[in-house]
Amino acid sequence: MAGSEVLDRARAIVGPSHVLSEPADTAPFLADWRGRYRGEALGVVRPADAAQVAALVRLCAETGTPLIPQGGNTGVVGGAIPDASGRSLVLCLSRLNRIRAVDPIGDSLTVEAGCTLAAVQAAAEEAGRLFPMSLGSEGSCQIGGTIATNAGGTAVLRYGPMRDLVLGLEVVLPDGTLLNGLRALRKDNTGYALKHLFIGAEGTLGIVTAATLKLFPRPRSTATAFLALPSLEAALRVFARLRGALGDRVTTAEILSDSQLAAVLAHVPGTVRPLAAAMPWYLLAEVTDPMAGLDLAAALEDLLAEGLEDGSVADATVARSHAQAEALWKLRHSVSEANRKSGIVIGHDTAVPVARIPDFVARATAAVEALRPDARVVAVGHIGDGNIHLVVILPDSARTESQPLEATAHAVSAAVHRVAIDLDGTISAEHGIGQSVRDALAAYKGPAEMALMRGIKRLFDPQGIMNPGKVVLTGEP
Amino acid sequence: MAGSEVLDRARAIVGPSHVLSEPADTAPFLADWRGRYRGEALGVVRPADAAQVAALVRLCAETGTPLIPQGGNTGVVGGAIPDASGRSLVLCLSRLNRIRAVDPIGDSLTVEAGCTLAAVQAAAEEAGRLFPMSLGSEGSCQIGGTIATNAGGTAVLRYGPMRDLVLGLEVVLPDGTLLNGLRALRKDNTGYALKHLFIGAEGTLGIVTAATLKLFPRPRSTATAFLALPSLEAALRVFARLRGALGDRVTTAEILSDSQLAAVLAHVPGTVRPLAAAMPWYLLAEVTDPMAGLDLAAALEDLLAEGLEDGSVADATVARSHAQAEALWKLRHSVSEANRKSGIVIGHDTAVPVARIPDFVARATAAVEALRPDARVVAVGHIGDGNIHLVVILPDSARTESQPLEATAHAVSAAVHRVAIDLDGTISAEHGIGQSVRDALAAYKGPAEMALMRGIKRLFDPQGIMNPGKVVLTGEP
Structure with missing residues (x-):
């Protein structure tokens, strides 16, 4: 079928205004934000709901058209960018942006794939709960993308990566079947963990259209510290001391080399060196607790005093105000900008x-x-x-x-x-994996795992239309 | 090939003394402990290590012999019991019982499948850490079985089921390939989550021979309470209050109906009613913290006082000694015995x-x-x-x-x-799933999920020799 006919049929599904095919309109969808990956496409389609996604997938299955799901396009591995063939449709999930349900008793919420991470965090907060994933791109990245890439971020230490936060998924399979697995269950031992196959599969096995996610109690006590450390070995000792004493209260433990801090201070306006002397390593540690009124800053200071005594900590500051904590976090959040400018x-x-x-x-x-x-x-x-x-x-x-x-x-x-x-x-x-490390994967996985991955890809997507060229190639046996 | 020849070749792999074929020797492996499921087998083989498991699997693949992995045989769904054909080998993992490594810095340990859960808990404790899974059968169930069944238990609330505790797996695939995935990594986004397919697959996709597991800080403060509640709605309110205030300190929240408590008190010697009046529901709550010296009992009492005031709690007791806490736990641990006697x-x-x-x-x-x-x-x-x-x-x-x-x-x-x-x-x-709910599964999963499960089973185990008849049948398309 000609590309123009595919576009016509896509227009019949989503409405003409939601199929973009003019170069000026499609350009933002055909390259990643860092400008590393660039592709071509027949067009960009913007469905309104899961039923339209399913209809588009059926169209692609019928016509052998590759489909490239794209969320906020904030990824760094080229996973959401089409190849150069110009045969693909880019599927933009942005209009699937409803918060479908919030269940404060079951500590869960159900959201559509196109919700930004910030919108999910806000919906949780409105219900008096925490959705803990935290990423630099949270204002624009979409929850479907964080699921497709099993995103991490600065709170993985305490709450795990996206995989640990997903209770259930709604997925459109490569044949257009809508699989409703939006189960708000804390436990479910009914056979093979299909959910976990879709998480981190970068849209190569199906398209996540909605998810039921875990919520947590909101932290009501917080303390933030910045430490200067003589070595990475010392950093491990300090981290072990914090975690051993405070357990999962330690929600963040971000390490920066002195060269990294120097780059931030040199290139990002408004950043300030938090400790007088330069040391080889720095640690940004945040400690939180759902109990109100705890003096976590004092607890941190006691532990850091032990570190200062035994030499594992060279210097340290504990934020005494929200503004001070923000200034420390700004150092961490500025690393990408600083490095780009370097x-x-x-x-x-x-x-x-x-x-x-x-x-x-x-x-x-x-x-x-x-x-x-x-x-x-x-x-x-x-x-x-x-x-x-x-x-x-x-x-x-x-x-x-x-x-x-x-x-x-x-x-x-x-x-x-x-x-x-x-x-x-x-x-x-x-x-x-996306495009960037796909070809390096075999050296890491070994032949048996690669063969199983290719087998799974072929089982789910025998036509190879779902985000082809990402994660794993099926050409080999 | 004749069964006797399969046994001879198995003897050549594991040594004659580790192949059992006399009915008196094999009987304990051919029925579950509750006497619900009973099967027949050529014999029981007891390999010493993963290499012998791989050799046995190759033997089975070559001869089309079904292989039934069995750990402590403590399951309740018939997942480790062979069928009545007498064609199978039961693979007993008990001799794979080494603690291979403990990494207190990375908070992980690597153990073989035949280690009992209690042995894993003890190895963690020796390293000053906690392996948190807790089951009634922990003295005899084996870690391979807890992985194969994605076991739960009384600490899931805080630490998750087995799935959440596994960092990496060593698995023998159905063709005899030994897959070394013993990665002690907290994050690994390299394609499809094969690990999660093996967890909960009950040995139908491969045989887990070893695992790298997460460790946690040991709790150093604990409080245990037993509550009488007017209704389940009240129980949910109380639970939400505890979790909202104390967060993940709430490690256990076990509910018992009055009829359940009555059965325990009637049938299990040494159990004592902990609260004067009978109420429809009871909650056993345990709160722990890795910080030493916290008065969690006082925190619990404050929260329970609020519940007594608003009527969500009818009566409550907080254990004031280890012995008192044990007595409360005994009520919970006695339910199976009490019910069997009822x-x-x-x-x-x-x-x-x-x-x-x-x-x-x-x-x-x-x-x-x-x-x-x-x-x-x-x-x-x-x-x-x-x-x-x-x-x-x-x-x-x-x-x-x-x-x-x-x-x-x-x-x-x-x-x-x-x-x-x-x-x-x-x-x-x-x-x-095992045998017990296998045929009820389709009503829950729907056709698309069932088809994917069957496809995965066929992809991994095209001959259908791995624990056949469990979880999913592949006869249908």
Whole structure:
């Protein structure tokens, strides 16, 4: 079928005004926000509800048209960007933005895929509850995308990644069947965990149209601290002390290298060095409790005093006001902006077992510096998750070298990934696979797991129309 | 191949003394502890390690021999019992009982499938950590079985079911490939969640031989209370108040009907009524915190005082000693024994959204009483999980009716399951499917989910040799 006929039939499903095909209209959907990935498409379709999504999927199944689901387009692995063929439809979920139900007794809410994360947080707050996922992009990323990528963020330590927050899913399968699995159940042992296959599958097995999510009590006591640390080994000791004493009250433990803090202070207006002396590492720790009136700041200060005494902490400050806490958080939230302004960014999303973080950072940094003595390596991440983003910053001159920049980036990333794998780590902790690490996956997974993944893809999507080219290719046996 | 040849080849793999084929030796492996399920087998094989498991699976794949993995044989759904054909091998995992590694920094440990849950708890404790799963059968159930069934227990409210406690798995696939997925990673977004397919699959997709599990800080403050409540609605209000104020400190919230408590007091020696007056419902609540020296009993008393004032709590006692807490726990732990002694037990494992618990109990009880006016209905369960076990107790005379007992039990269970499904609930919350609810599953899942489950089973186990007849049948398209 001609592309124009596919578009005509899509218009009949969603209404003419919700099919975009003019280049000026479709452009924002065909590239990611960092400008790394760019594709072409027949058009962009904007269904109003799950029934329209199902009708569009049936149209695509019938016509063999690849379908690329897209939420807020805030991803960093190219998972929501079509290929260059121009044969695909981009499925924009933004209009599925209803909060369908809030159940404060069962501590759950049901929302459509196109709700922004911020809208979900707000709906939870309105019900006196917390939806705990917290991401830099929360104002624009959509809940369907956070499910499709099993998003992480700064509260994973306490609440887990998206996978742990999903009770049930409504999914349109690749044949257009609408699967209603919006079960608000805390326990359900009825066979194979289909829900978990869709979570993190980046739309390659079906399209999430709605989800029932867990809610939590709101924190009513909070304390935020910023620590300067002599080493990553010391950071692990401090983290273990905090977690051992305070348990899951420790909701955030974000580590920044001195080079990362320096980049933030140099490039982001309004940021202020929180501690006098520079040290190799810093930790932003937040502690929360649903009980009101607890003096968590005092509890933190006691624990930090022990650290100052035994040398694991070099210096520390505990925020004494909301404004002070915000200023500390601003340092963390500014890292992407700072790194972009520092040069050419080659980012990574590795995780290793927590005890191996020091080893990973030392070996990966050495590997990068051996390849590129002109690189600046900064590190920022989630120490309790073992998830350290090693960010390699090259001078702008790297663009004009004889070796194309893409090849340089590939070599750098291969070196970082090799170290992570050697230390029993992963090459994608929270960003997903998309296009960016798809071809690196086999080295991590091994042939048996890859074969099962390809088998699952073929089972769910025998025509290969659901976000093809992402996560796993089915061409191989 | 003749059965005797399969046994000979199994002897060559594990050694002659680890293949049991005499009826006296195999009998304990061919029936469940409650005597509900009984099967036949060629023999019982007891491998020493994962390599021997892989060799046995290859033998079974080559000879088309069904393989039935069995842990502590403490399950209640017949999931580890072979069928009557006598063609199967029972694979006993007990000798895979090594604690392979403990990582107190990464808060994880790696254990083999045949370790008892109690042994895993002890290994965690030795490292100063908590492995939180807690089950009545913890002294004999094995960790592989708890993974295969995604076991629940009394601490799910706080720590989640087994699924939430597994970081990585080592699995022997149905073709004998040993898949090493013992990743101690807190985050890993590298494609489809194969791990979650094996968890809860009851050995139908592969055999778990080892697992890397999450550890937690040990609780250092604890308080235990027993409450008498006028209604389930009141119980929900009290639970919401506790959770809202204390958050995840509320690790246990077990509900018992008055009829359940009465059965315990009547049939289990050494149990004592903890509160003077009888009320329709009781709640056993435990609150824990990793911080030492907290007066959680006082915090509980304050909250319970509010409940006494507004009428949601009729009476309450907070344990003032470890012995008092143990006595309260004994009431909960004695329910199975008490019910067995009360008559013919027809148990259920439903869960519904928490807010619907009162409706579920009222409607399911009425449905049972309409069918069997002579039934005594008792209820015990996990209120925060929505998981209420409705236990129907028939007089012994039901054995001698013209309708076979099995048909009576089937009719009773169908009525209870119907109510659960009508209330958006599940028919198996924590026990699994096994043989017992396999045929009831389609009414709950619907055709699309059933088709995907059958497809996954065929993809992983095309020969159908892995624990056949459990969870899902592949005969249908």
